[in-house]
Amino acid sequence: MSHNLATVEGAVSDLQFAIRTTALAGHDVAGKTFDETMLRVRDGVLDTPAGTTAHLPAVYTTFTDDFLERIEVTGPGAVRALVNLLDLQVWLAMLPETAQVEMRFDGDPDRGVADELVIDAEDERVTLDGSSDVDEFADISIEMPMAFESGRFHFADDTAAPTVARTSGETLERIVDTVEVAGAETYPVHIDDEGLQLDIEAEGVRVEASLPGTLMEGEPVANDYDDGFPAMARTLSGKIRIETGPGEPAAFVTEGQGYILRVVLEQG
Structure with missing residues (x-):
């Protein structure tokens, strides 16, 4: 049985901005975007840490509760979810412009992996499936935060960009x-x-x-x-x-x- 592991809440326009920029799905963008990625939720922070400077291009975005109204986890550790961002963007676009949205990350609390993303807005609820395969997460490199840890971008050899x-x-x-x-x-x-x-x-x-x-x-x-x-x-x-x-x-x-x-x- 799935349990609520984390919740992100905010105005639909702010969530659309977060998803659109993470997917690099801006206006007049043709071809492949970053449609599927790993979202990570910690108290006060939603980010996309997956990727490595050895395999580019890469996108690393960070949103805090100064931008979104609520970002919280129910357990002691971070919650991860593999999400199709373009699917999520389509569903958010169908909501009223003034909607307040709650996104729940549901799954097994022992693994910290969400296998469902539940979108609640007014009288509408959409449930999107995520991956529950822990081995799939084990194969994902999470190196982007380290590449920017000092506040300056570092190359793959750990040299700071001059x-x-x-x-x-x-x-x-x-x-x-x-x-x-x-x-x-x-x-x-x-x-x-x-x-x-x-x-x-x-x-x-x-x-x-x-x-x-x-x-x-x-x-x-x-x-x-x-x-x-x-x-x-x-x-x-x-x-x-x-x-x-x-x-x-x-x-x-x-x-x-x-x-x-x-x-x-x-x-x-």
Whole structure:
């Protein structure tokens, strides 16, 4: 018999934001997103710690009860659940915009694994199945929190990213739009003392531009990324911090009241 292991409560719009950003399912995002992931619930914290810097791209999001109204567990340890985020997003989208939602993680308290996710909102209840296979969880690497443990992104060899820059989601989306129109294959993140330098060359066209951005620490970089960059740029918004190094992976980080969103991409 399933027991309630954890509860997350908040406005439907806030839960939609949390799920959409974790899945990198922003506007005009085509192709595969991060549809299935492991959610972890601790008192006051909902996060997605699964992943490793050795296998990118990866998404690591953290939401606290400063963003969602209630995040609590009933037992002494964390609760884990494998969830199809796109399915969850569809069901949340069907609820009234003003709905208050309670998501219950139900399962076996001895294992700390939720095999059901129950969504209660007003007069509607939806139950989504999760995995109850403990061995499946044992195969999941949970290394992303360690990669950001010091507040700075660390590469797979535990070296701290030496270059830090600031830009905006709007600027990153402009890079995507320009690459797609030009028909280029990778997305440049070229940062120097003058900002983000756009230099794209494809068949029959070359585009050069200086975009808004500031090199905060470290040396200039001229990196290029591919897998995951469009989904990241079209999901994250506002002020974006880029933590990287020459020829290295990059972490794109944005923070708000009660949440931190982190996307790590491999150099293309």
